[in-house]
Amino acid sequence: MSSGSGxxxxxxxxxxxxxxxxKCRRAGLKVTPQRMAVYKALIESNQHPSAEMxxxxxxxxxxxISLDTVNRTLLTLAEIRTAFIxxxxxxxxxxxxxxxxxxxxxxLKCRRIVDFHYKPFDKITVPKNIGRKFTVLKTTVYLExxxxxxxxxxxx
Amino acid sequence: MSSGSGxxxxxxxxxxxxxxxxKCRRAGLKVTPQRMAVYKALIESNQHPSAEMxxxxxxxxxxxISLDTVNRTLLTLAEIRTAFIxxxxxxxxxxxxxxxxxxxxxxLKCRRIVDFHYKPFDKITVPKNIGRKFTVLKTTVYLExxxxxxxxxxxx
DNA sequence: CTCTGTGCAAACACTTTGCAGCTAA
DNA sequence: TTAGCTGCAAAGTGTTTGCACAGAG
Numbered sequence: 365m366s367s368g369s370g371x372x373x374x375x376x377x378x379x380x381x382x383x384x385x386x387k388c389r390r391a392g393l394k395v396t397p398q399r400m401a402v403y404k405a406l407i408e409s410n411q412h413p414s415a416e417m418x419x420x421x422x423x424x425x426x427x428x429i430s431l432d433t434v435n436r437t438l439l440t441l442a443e444i445r446t447a448f449i450x451x452x453x454x455x456x457x458x459x460x461x462x463x464x465x466x467x468x469x470x471x472l473k474c475r476r477i478v479d480f481h482y483k484p485f486d487k488i489t490v491p492k493n494i495g496r497k498f499t500v501l502k503t504t505v506y507l508e509x510x511x512x513x514x515x516x517x518x519x520x
Numbered sequence: 521m522s523s524g525s526g527x528x529x530x531x532x533x534x535x536x537x538x539x540x541x542x543k544c545r546r547a548g549l550k551v552t553p554q555r556m557a558v559y560k561a562l563i564e565s566n567q568h569p570s571a572e573m574x575x576x577x578x579x580x581x582x583x584x585i586s587l588d589t590v591n592r593t594l595l596t597l598a599e600i601r602t603a604f605i606x607x608x609x610x611x612x613x614x615x616x617x618x619x620x621x622x623x624x625x626x627x628l629k630c631r632r633i634v635d636f637h638y639k640p641f642d643k644i645t646v647p648k649n650i651g652r653k654f655t656v657l658k659t660t661v662y663l664e665x666x667x668x669x670x671x672x673x674x675x676x
Numbered sequence: 677c678t679c680t681g682t683g684c685a686a687a688c689a690c691t692t693t694g695c696a697g698c699t700a701a
Numbered sequence: 702t703t704a705g706c707t708g709c710a711a712a713g714t715g716t717t718t719g720c721a722c723a724g725a726g
Contacts, residue, residue, distance in 0.1 A: 380617075394680060394725050407617040412624070412633040414612045416715085430683045435716070437681090438615050448616045450624060450633060451660050454716090456690065457571045459594050460604045461536075461563040468568070468606060469654055477568040477606060478654075483649040488661065491638040493533020498625055498634075501665040504607050505644060509657040550700050550705060571690085586708045591691070593706095612685090612715065680725080688717070698707075 380407055384446075391444040401425045402437040403446070412450050451506050467504060471511035478511065536563055540602075547600040557581045558593040559602070568606050607662050623660060627667035634667065 384403055385395045393399070405421035406413065413421070441447035452470070455472045458477060466481045485505045496502065540559055541551045549555070561577040562569065569577070597603035608626070614633060622637045641661045650656065667671045 389726095390569075392629040392680095396628075396681065396725070398682070403617070406615055409617075410635060412616050413616045414637075414715090416612070418615070418623055428683080429713095432684080432717085433682055438613075441617075442615070446619075448658075450608065450614040450616050451658070451662055452606065453611045454613030455609045455611075456572070457594075457610030458568045458570055459562055459598070460568050460606050461559070461565075461597075461602075463602075469656070470591060471654070479568075480647070480650055482650070485644075486521070488641075490663065491636070494625060494636055494638070494663070497668050498627070498663075499671060500625070500656070500663050500668040501628070502607065502663065504662050506607060506660050506662045507646065507650065507654075507656050507658065508660075510655040512653050515655060520584060545701095548705090552700070552706065554707070584708080587690095588692085590711080591709055678726090680723105682723075683714095684720090686718085686722105688715100690713105690715085692713070693711085695709090698705105699703100700705085701720105 387444070387446055393440065393444070397407055398422070398426060398429055398433050399437055401429065401433055403441065406438070406441070406447060451508060467506070469507040469509065469511070471514055472508055473510055473514040476511055476513075524544070533563055543600070543602055549596065549600070550565075552579070554582060554585055555593055557585065557599065558590055561592070562597070562603060571620050607664060625663040625665065625667070627670055628664055629666055629670040632667055 381400075381404060384400065385483055388395050388399065401422040404417045404425075409417065409421065411417065415435045415438055418438065419429070419431045422429050422434060438447060442449050455475065462479065464481075465486050466479045467485050469478045469480060470476070471478070472492055475517065484504075488505065490500050490503060537556075537560060540556065544555065545549050557578040558574055560581075561574045565573065565577065566605070567573065571587065571591045571594055574594065575587045576586070578585050578590060592604060598605050611631065618635065620636050620637075621642050623641050625634045625636060626632070638661075644659055644661065646656050646659060
């Protein structure tokens with residue numbers, strides 16, 4: 365489902381690795397062995413790893429790399445949009461007392477979560493192969509971006 | 521958008537508060553002032569508060585309530601499905617090196633995140649009133665449930 | 677040579693756990 | 702009365718920050 369066929373997948377990874385140095389330079393970042401290793405570990409994993417997981421994997425290549433470096437590198441990659449932070453993760457627990465169906469928009473700047481309800485989103489049905497394999501308890505449409513208030517404030 | 525008209529909303533909240541003790545008892549939970557206060561703070565907020573936010577609000581009513589109690593109460597409410605934890609929140613940061621459009625399924629037991637790609641989900645468009653108000657950077661369909669491996673293991 | 681990136685250590689923020697006393701039922 | 706709940710304190714986990722040295726450009 366996620367990794368595709370062996371050979372095709374390996375080619376794709378190689379392609380990505382080859383393109384990486386250029387991406388770094390374009391963003392004004394230096395190409396260090398640590399960065400290469402972190403990026404490699406990230407794209408080789410189809411587990412959506414945490415920093416900790418990437419850390420373990422990179423250690424096999426660079427035994428003395430530190431967790432901080434991994435952390436910082438991943439955040440940097442997210443900044444230059446070469447990686448993403450999985451929606452919602454990394455945030456303090458947020459609670460919701462609204463039982464009726466609704467959707468969430470989260471502001472990436474101020475972390476505000478805004479409810480909205482758009483009827484068509486209620487009807488979303490899970491693809492069969494997923495529904496068979498997993499017990500799906502919740503289906504949500506989740507939007508991320510910059511909210512009206514934050515947009516007014518700064519621009520960056 | 522989220523709160524509705526003043527009066528109708530107030531009625532709804534009252535209704536929820538009135539129904540709450542019964543919900544507790546049905547779940548075998550005692551009805552304590554703290555629990556009432558936490559629940560009230562939760563449903564009165566349309567901000568999807570964190571434990572900290574609820575804590576501040578309940579303090580106005582019960583000045584010596586502790587953050588732990590708030591925390592535990594919110595988790596308890598989530599357990600009896602009278603509240604929900606906003607999707608993904610409360611988790612360690614997870615990274616994603618896949619740039620192509622895809623969707624995530626997260627197992628609530630083992631925290632594993634599984635990619636899938638279901639074409640119809642790519643076409644999801646943001647409702648106009650949202651798109652005008654906010655800068656939407658990411659639109660995702662996000663599923664939560666129990667994965668195949670965890671289903672095999674335990675049952676509960 | 678310069679300036680970014682790295683490793684180490686300390687500081688932080690949030691959550692969880694254990695326990696003794698309290699209280700709803 | 703008594704099982705469950707609360708408050709306090711301590712430990713745990715993940716993340717961030719400051720600094721000196723190392724290494725990419």
